[in-house]
Amino acid sequence: MKNISGKIYLMLGFSLAGTSVVTGSVxxxxxxxRVITPISLGIMLICLFPFYGVRSIRTAARLKKRDLAVFTLxxxxxxxxxxxxLLTGVGLTSTVEAGILTGTTPAITSILAFLVLKETCHSWTVSGIASSVLGIILIQNSPQNLAVFSISHAAGNLLVLCAAASESTFNIISRKYREEGNDTELRLVPPMIQMxxxxxxxxxxxxxxxxxxMPVALLSDIGWKEWLALGWYGLVVTALAFIFFFEGVRRTDAYTTAAFSGMIPLTSMLLSLFFLKEPIGLNQWAGGGFIILSMLLIGRQSQKRRQL
Incomplete structure (x- = not known):
């Protein structure tokens, strides 16, 4: 039952995270x-302060400096x-491609784990990384890209990959911290307070x-749609998605987390198709499929490692 609830939490968390690409595009x-992040976070912090603000400040005062350093990283x-x-890249490339490329996070995490943590890279992991690379190649060489190819479009895809690498670095930092046994205090912090x-x-x-x-004057010119998107980005994509993610991670294994992270590109692709009316070519569908397959292969390796 605990494992089932963990999967539900992960599915909800990653699905909500997948809306960040479309919201960012709007x-x-x-x-x-550079303006979207502080404004959306500010909205979330103000709205949730009556519930978690005072408790969070008191919790921070009890944490060790090393714990606070981990939170900062x-x-x-x-x-x-x-x-x-992500927000810079999505303005240069298509929303569909940006969403799919965020699915490379498990593959990049595996590469960093091999280079930084010196973890053994087995056949399942290598296959997953190769599948992810093939997916990127298919997306970059889709007919839509060839028709409107530009340096800025390629730069947009590269920036989205940098976003995935940032998320992977976050995962590596958290994993290394756990391995060193320094997260005793962090385990006592509820997901809502940690978020x-x-x-x-x-x-x-x-x-x-x-x-x-920062062009502050722009804030007075935006309409209700932009303010609604800012609120969604802060309260749902950040707060609610993070809470679901932390709750899911506590109840499931690493391979389950890797597998369900495929909800991010899948959600982003479907939202781009139905709401933004962006065309999705055969190469993009195939590329997305290979990237999701890479997550399953890497997750399979984590399952094998746990059974040994």
Missing amino acids: LTESLNG QAGFGIVLFRLF YLVSLIAFLLSLIPGFYK
């Missing part, structure tokens, strides 16, 4: 990517850099690039 039409890589790269603290730190970090020459 917002980048009117706002700079999680906020920096998992939120600030991830969104900065609020990480988001608060991310908000403070995002103020640095966000308010440097």
Whole structure:
């Protein structure tokens, strides 16, 4: 029962996270990517302060400096850099491709685990990485891309891959911290409080690039659709998705998390198709399929490792 509830939490969390690509595409039409992160996080922090604000501050006062450093790294890589790269990239490439390319996170995580953590790279993992690379090649060489190819389009795809790499770095930091046995205090922090603290730190970090020459006047010109998207980005994509993710991770194994992360590109692709009316070519469907297959292969390796 615990494992089933964990899978439901992961499915909900990754599905909500998948809406970030489409939401970001809507917002980048009117706002700079450096502005979206602090504003959306600020909305979320203000709305949830009556529920978690005081408890989060008291919890932070009890944590060790090393624990706070881990939260800071999680906020920096998992939120600030991830969104900065994603929001900049989605403005240069198609929403469909951006969503699919976020699915390369497990493959990049496996490569970093091999290089940084010196983990053994077995056949399932190698097959998963190869499948992910093949998916990227198919997407980049789709007929739509060849017809409108430009350096900026390729740069957009590269920035989305950098966003996936930022998320992978977040995973590696968390894994290394757990392996060293230094997360005793963190295990006592409820998911809601951890989400609020990480988001608060991310908000403070995002103020640095966000308010440097920020066109504040643009905020007065945006309409209700943009404000609704900002609220969704903060309250749902950040708060609710993170809570579901933390709850799911506590109840499932690593291979299950890797498998369900395929909901991000799948959700993004379907939303782009039905709401943004973006065309999806055969190469993009095939590329997305290979990237989702890579997650399943890498997740299979994690399952095998657990059974040994």
